[in-house]
Amino acid sequence: MNIEKRNAGYRAAESVEDGMVVGLGTGSTAKYAIKKIGERKKEEDLDIVGIPTSVETEKRAEKAGIDLVELDKADKIDLTIDGADEVDPEMNLIKGGGGALLREKIIAHNSSQYIVIVDASKMVDVLGESFDLPVEILSLWQEGTMDHLEKMGCKAQIRKENDAFYKTDNGNNIVDCKFGPIENPQELSRKLNSLPGVIEHGLFLDFADKIIIGNEKGFKEKF
Template sequence: MTGELSPIDKAKFVAAKRAVEFVEDGMRVGLGTGSTAAWMVRCLGELVREHGLRVTGIPTSTRTAELARNVGIKVVSLDEAKWLDLTIDGADEFDGDLNLIKGGGGALLQEKIVATASDQMVVIADAAKGVDTLGAFPLPVEVIPFGWQTSKALIEEMVASLDVMGSQTALRMNGDTPYITDEGNYIIDLHLKRIGNARQLAMVLNQVPGVVENGLFIDICDRVVIGYGDGRVETRDINNGTVEESLIEFVESDNLFRDI
């Protein structure tokens, strides 16, 4: 099982395993979307099934909701939960201030709504996701389908005047057709290479007509849990200014690793 995992998957697994330690009995927990978040959902499901942990999960996508139900986590909508104790999610990039780029999995809108409706957000990631400056990963921007080409042109015009290194944009595709989010929208990926002022960019992007939300998560993340392929885990807390290191042992688990 674990012997078949790549170093990256091992890193994601140990980060997820450490992150679910922040979940307490009775919590309402936002469940992120993506490959790293999927490990977290499986780890949390194991705690529910085998240790009797009582949690309510609020998923950020239909695929996360399906996985959560499959592993035994009670799932409700954000409208039912109203407010959350904690959200655990992955990230495509994070910087030293724990600002993020998210949305590679196409769920940035629901992810941002759920994260901002939580007392705390914990991000889980492998070490390769850490950067000095955001922007190497393409920045997703969710737009409504109506007039998307106009929105794309306005975004390109706006980006050209800001402190970024690149300006290429592309409509995200799913084969021969546009990728459709859970909310029925399109995603335009901005290949900026380097974002000099992420806060400014996030604010300006959301002023463009047709833009629903962007993938910059500024001042939302409280902790980042960084996994390594050898089982080491580093936890950075932006509020307390602390860095903790630990080691997660790999344990074979048919229930956790099935269908990987």
């Protein structure tokens, strides 16, 4: 058990209220929030529904006893709780290490409140310091898209799993882009959004309402 991640996840789960539709994140920190939400649902008889950001999260939520609804059948998303790979001082994020960035961004965009849960190792001065930027691309123009990404100034590496191309839940490929420190994430986001072949990227800018940073003794919160 990772105490820091658990403390962040458990704290975020306290924000869930009766009657909510909750976006459920993917990854090693989000799993603690899902576990605690499931426990609260049972112990407090909460009427809550979850929207999973990945197949992995769907299975985890079902095991925790959380009722689920498909994204396009939900009238609202009151709250989403998710992790991040990096967080900068302006609460901008890099996400996508777990491969669920497209669904995660759709759910984040449609959420009334977005809480990010991390441990202190994910807090950085500048995005890109220690984590490559994941970019989800169409497989039919993989090489061409990678060439264009490298012309933007990165070293592009196609993600693999068990010696085969990694496939997202949506059937696409992911390129991990080493840009180094990203001094202007807004500009890079605009460039990536305009590139044919790019489906989505891991820059989550101006989404987070609150960051919960878990530590051994408890947590800190940043708004």
